């Protein structure tokens with residue numbers, strides 16, 4: 571058990587991850603127009619396909635003292651449809 575092989579495998583995996591990240595980055599680039607969801611508290615924008623769960627995650631992480639509907643009023647308006 572030298573451990574050298576394991577390290578090599580891990581480095582290869584990390585390289586692959588970097589490649590995937592780069593691919594995702596260029597995809598984000600083309601989606602920039604669709605940043606139609608905005609947090610009303612910090613004005614951060616989100617892609618229109620951002621799910622309610624992600625919005626709630628943002629609100630809880632960034633604005634634990636604010637209600638999620640204060641950050642994303644649109645979550646209040648919907649009646650169950652638009653569940654992506």
Ligand SMILES: [Zn+2]
Nearest residue numbers: 609611612632
């Ligand atoms: Zn925010």
